[in-house]
Amino acid sequence: MRILLLDKNHPLITEQLLAKNFILEEDFYSTYEEVLKKIELYDGIIIRSRIPLDQNFLEKAKNLKFIARVGAGMENIHIPTAEKLGIQLINSPEGNRDSVAEHVIGMLLIIMHRLNIASNEVKNGIWLREENRGDELLGKTIGLIGYGNMGKATAKRLSGFGCKVIFYDILPNLSDEHAQQVSLEELKEKAEIISLHIPLTSDTHYLINDEFINEMKNDFYFVNTARGKNVRTKSLVEALKIGKVKGACLDVLEYEQSSFENLDTSTSLNKGENEDLQYLLNSEKVILTPHIAGWTHQSKEKLAQFIVDKILASFC
Ligand SMILES: O=C(O)[C@H](O)COP(=O)(O)O
16 A cells, blocks of 8 residues: 655554555645545545645645544534545544543642642742642543543543543543543533534634623633634633633644744744734633644654554555
């Protein structure tokens, strides 16, 4: 099989597939149009998120048998077309679920115990104790939205902190020893912290909006390690301003965009003229990280190994 690799990944992918006699071609620099011209030559394609595999692209990929997405999110693939054409879709959320889960816990502890604020103050010669009283995770009801790989890994860790973990998912009967499945209404009624673990689809675009926030009974902390466009930033900023959202931990932003210039990041931040983004950048109630929740040294290797194993299981 002839396979095109469009993004940089852990070298074990090439090493292990070459050892199984796959023919590989790395192309990290071509544009969408350049790849389009030659895509019919390949049986498989291995990607992250640099190039959008839209309907037009997939229809030109006459010989494509699989698309392997090294990672979880598949919003850059036009899934209905891939399914219609019988192209197998493979991803590897098992590889970065632990990294994401630890990142969620890390961000929550930072915001709830005011670690970022207090540390900055001490470094600037300010010693305030009463103002820096924090909130404990122990005993809090946490509502996870989405209970796939990331949601489950997060629930497992949160239950160890003595939290009550509830979750909403479109698939039924997913409750386990770490978390209890509830309706979205019950989640909005009970949760004191919300964390998103859903893909970006037309149904989940702007899921967190004015209506969702207004329907939350409690003031709440909010964590997003899923996709920026799951949240209408304007609604989040308004809620932060009035205190309905007590703190926000955001690893992804609505203003994030694909970056062709920097292969190592593959996305960048479109700052533009944007008051809401300025608020997030300047607010003490907000922690921001550059889409690195699933981005550890260990997850890089695990993401690659899960993808290779799945390709070999289907095509070897
Ligand atoms: O979907 C994922 O697995 C993560 O968000 C990482 O995505 P990336 O491969 O675009 O960095």
